[in-house]
Amino acid sequence: MANVPIMVASNPGGSARRGRLLLFIGLAMLVSMLVVTIFGPQIAPHSAIAFSPDSLAGPSAEHWLGTDSIGRDVLSRLIIGGRTTLLITFVAVSLAVAAGLVLGLTSGYVGGLTDEIIMRALDVIFAFPVFLLAIAVVAALGPTVPNLILTIAIVYTPTMARVVRGPVLSVKRWDHVEAARSVGVGEFQIATRHVLPMVISPILVQTSLTLANTIFTVTALSFLGIGPPPPDPNWGGMLSEARQFMELAPLTVIGPATAIVFATLTFIVLANGLREWLDVGNR
Amino acid sequence: MAEAASPLLQVRGLSAQFTTAGRVSQVVNGISFDVAAGEAVGFVGESGSGKSVTARAVMRLAPEGSSVALGGSVLYDGQELLQLPEAAMRDIRGRRIAMVFQDPMSSLNPVMTVGAQIDDIVRRHTGLSRQQARQRSIELLDLVGIRDAARRVDDHPHQFSGGMRQRVLIAIAVSCEPQLLIADEPTTALDVTVQAQILRLLMRLRQDLGMALMLISHDFGVIAGMVERVHVMLEGDIVEDGPIDEIFARPQHAYTRALLDAVPRLVPVGGAA
Numbered sequence: 012m013a014n015v016p017i018m019v020a021s022n023p024g025g026s027a028r029r030g031r032l033l034l035f036i037g038l039a040m041l042v043s044m045l046v047v048t049i050f051g052p053q054i055a056p057h058s059a060i061a062f063s064p065d066s067l068a069g070p071s072a073e074h075w076l077g078t079d080s081i082g083r084d085v086l087s088r089l090i091i092g093g094r095t096t097l098l099i100t101f102v103a104v105s106l107a108v109a110a111g112l113v114l115g116l117t118s119g120y121v122g123g124l125t126d127e128i129i130m131r132a133l134d135v136i137f138a139f140p141v142f143l144l145a146i147a148v149v150a151a152l153g154p155t156v157p158n159l160i161l162t163i164a165i166v167y168t169p170t171m172a173r174v175v176r177g178p179v180l181s182v183k184r185w186d187h188v189e190a191a192r193s194v195g196v197g198e199f200q201i202a203t204r205h206v207l208p209m210v211i212s213p214i215l216v217q218t219s220l221t222l223a224n225t226i227f228t229v230t231a232l233s234f235l236g237i238g239p240p241p242p243d244p245n246w247g248g249m250l251s252e253a254r255q256f257m258e259l260a261p262l263t264v265i266g267p268a269t270a271i272v273f274a275t276l277t278f279i280v281l282a283n284g285l286r287e288w289l290d291v292g293n294r
Numbered sequence: 295m296a297e298a299a300s301p302l303l304q305v306r307g308l309s310a311q312f313t314t315a316g317r318v319s320q321v322v323n324g325i326s327f328d329v330a331a332g333e334a335v336g337f338v339g340e341s342g343s344g345k346s347v348t349a350r351a352v353m354r355l356a357p358e359g360s361s362v363a364l365g366g367s368v369l370y371d372g373q374e375l376l377q378l379p380e381a382a383m384r385d386i387r388g389r390r391i392a393m394v395f396q397d398p399m400s401s402l403n404p405v406m407t408v409g410a411q412i413d414d415i416v417r418r419h420t421g422l423s424r425q426q427a428r429q430r431s432i433e434l435l436d437l438v439g440i441r442d443a444a445r446r447v448d449d450h451p452h453q454f455s456g457g458m459r460q461r462v463l464i465a466i467a468v469s470c471e472p473q474l475l476i477a478d479e480p481t482t483a484l485d486v487t488v489q490a491q492i493l494r495l496l497m498r499l500r501q502d503l504g505m506a507l508m509l510i511s512h513d514f515g516v517i518a519g520m521v522e523r524v525h526v527m528l529e530g531d532i533v534e535d536g537p538i539d540e541i542f543a544r545p546q547h548a549y550t551r552a553l554l555d556a557v558p559r560l561v562p563v564g565g566a567a
Contacts, residue, residue: 186400193355193395194388194415194466204414208405 030287037281044277048093057084059091060242067260077262079253083244085266092244093270099159099239100225100274106164108218111171112207118172119179120202130176133169141166141224145232154237163228167221174217178210185209212289219282226274230267246271300372301328302473302506303352307366310347310530314361321347323530324366331473334500334507336517336538338553339527345510348527349476352508353391354383371473389419392467394496396479398459402451408435408462409447412469419470434465438495457488461495468499475500476508481516493520514557518542526550 047054057074063082070077076085118129136144148162182188183206191205232238233247241248246267253263310322322344329335337345347362354375356362368375370391375383395401403411412431416422422430428447435443438461451459460480467475477496481489497520500507511517517524518538525535526547534547545551 186395186397187403189355190393190395190401190463190466191403192387193353193393194469195384195386195418196388196414197384200414204406205403208403 027288030284030289033280033284034288035284037277037284040273040277041281044093044097044274047090048097051090051094055084055087055090057087059083059088059244067256067263069260070262076266077260079249079260079263080256085249085263088244088249089246089266089270092246092249092267093274095156095239095243095245096226096229096233096247097274099156099163099229100222103160103163103229104167104218104222104225106160107167107171107221108214110164110168111173112175112214114168115172115175116179116202116207119176120183120198120206122180126176129172133172136165137169137173141228142231145228146235146237149232149237154232154240156239159229159232159239163225166228167225170221171214171217174213175210178213179206182206182209212285215289216282216286219278219285223275223278223282226271226278230271302331302333302371303329303508304369305352305366306369308348308351308368309365310344310351311363311365312361313363321530322351325527325530325532326366327525327532327535329474329506329508332500332504332506333523334509334521336521336524337508337510337527338512338514338517338524340512340553342529343527344530345527346478349393349478349508349510352476353387353393354378355387355393385419388415388467388472389470390472391474391476392470392472394460394464394467394475394477394480397483398456398463399483401463402459404451407448407450408454411462412447412466415466416469430469431465434469435462437468437499438462438465439491440465456484457491460484460488460492464492464495464499468503468505471503472505474506474508476510478510479512480509482511482513489516496520514542514554526553 060083063078065074065078066080066082068074068078068082074084074086076089079085079088114129114133118126139147145162145166148165149158152158152162183202188201188205191201196205229238230245230247230250233245234251235247236251238247239245249267250264250271253260253267257264305328306326307324308322308326309320309324312319312321325344325348327335337348339345350356351362351364352368352370352375354364364376366376370386373386375386378386402408409428409431412434413424413427416427416430417424420427432443432447435447440446440458440461446454451462454462460483464480475496480496481492484492493516496507496509499505507521509517509520521538523536524538524541525532526541526549527533528547528549534541534545534550541550542554545554
């Protein structure tokens, strides 16, 4: 079949099975994370923002992960803080994927001057280091949750658009596209029904990788103090507050750090699983 | 039926010029030909002789990534196609003129069922409802000789063999009963036994639906028995044209003789239909 495999095959053979396994693990991690996040308020043993005189306490039956510098329950803050971090991540990446899809598809499919204009505009964003740009935009707009979402969406859109555009350039020359055109199918329909479905697999993989990157970016921005404002918890902010007391109450650092690693790892495992699985599955 | 005086398709001084990466090349040099309603006309020539470009030019299709400048006139049923706005041209494609391509393996969308691909075209051009279009798809698959069409309609292209896929593509092409079917090397990618079946199918459909046929091939063996007249193309020109029997009996141009000699044994295929 003349289908061009879009992702480069790494190790054909056992790769599909390994991919399925990774995918399964990744999905299990994702589901457990989502359950904890969605039912956070029901699960969390304490309030995430209520103080208690018992500050920097070690783990106990009452506070499994101890308390932070002003006596708030670390476990509860982790659970509730994940909601903010993950919400920003998911919404921002969805926006970036949607924008990247529209821009990449338009650019690659239409080509010519349209392509030049879109891609050069995105190059401008692309030219900045992700982090620097994020800091600049958040600093300019103010560190609110909607602004963070918008910033991260803007920062990751060019990557998404490029990932979409590349395969579109090749798929639009495939025979079935000309065949569709020869029976009067309109350009919009060709682009959305005959080109887009062929480029879905790299988009899925890239989306997963972007989620991993975004978790990291969101927490890092919060760590630097330009995340969502206190007192509502988020992982990056917790890490930042706790680092002065690292020696006294190590769990206040280990907790959020583990959560960040777990979330990032989830998406990396998913991305690798998807890549290996789609490689072979994509006939 | 159109009047006998004016042919269905009247091409005059058609030229095609490609500009690829700044380089201009003339692929078709002002050729003229007619196709009468219901008539079968062959175009023979080697690779690069401009026959495929001619076929696409009639439908105003150009390969992706190239810019092609068409000149001359393509009069279809009294309408100048080269002047038509793109939207009107889309109504012609598939509805009035349709095309069958060389490679059935890659000319179907691999992620859509064959039924959905036929439905799309039928609904686009005829305004049938979803159920009616599906019914029509099954009828069409049956018409092109796919057994158990009611079940196969929900299969994906990879579940069909090459010959079957070409039948599906033919079903799509004739779905709106066009008056002109252009077949560009429709059998080149197929096994010899399957080739004969596909050619017979094309002949049968042409007669049943009263379509005109432009059959393009590099192979006189394919053309023989299928068409009434043949045009021999070489480097963008029609070097010889005439009734098929006459060309076979008395080829005038040296190139035609060379092409005829290139066919090992001339056994008319599809003549039985």
